[in-house]
Amino acid sequence: MQPCGVENFPRFLEDWSGKTLTYNGSMVVMFPSEFATGLWRGTGSTIGIYNPPARDWAFDLNFRDINKMPPGTPQVRALIRSQWAVVRPNTTSVGQ
Numbered sequence: 633m634q635p636c637g638v639e640n641f642p643r644f645l646e647d648w649s650g651k652t653l654t655y656n657g658s659m660v661v662m663f664p665s666e667f668a669t670g671l672w673r674g675t676g677s678t679i680g681i682y683n684p685p686a687r688d689w690a691f692d693l694n695f696r697d698i699n700k701m702p703p704g705t706p707q708v709r710a711l712i713r714s715q716w717a718v719v720r721p722n723t724t725s726v727g728q
Contacts, residue, residue: 655690
């Protein structure tokens with residue numbers, strides 16, 4: 633038995649025998665599953681589970697360009713502390 637990997641991330645509940653799923657995009661696991669936690673036992677009629685499609689995966693290269701990301705895409709920012717200054721009360725800049 634093998635742990636469940638990205639090849640089974642989309643759940644194929646129907647019989648996909650002889651069909652191909654083409655997926656061009658990105659997959660993100662936001663948190664560990666609370667329900668699908670067992671080891672992967674395979675597919676097919678030998679174990680009484682669906683027959684998956686042939687998988688034609690591709691990573692969409694548009695995801696490498698920040699300007700082509702979908703709306704609401706999470707972003708990571710870093711704050712680097714370099715200098716401190718005291719701003720006087722009732723002012724908006726240093727040294728007024």
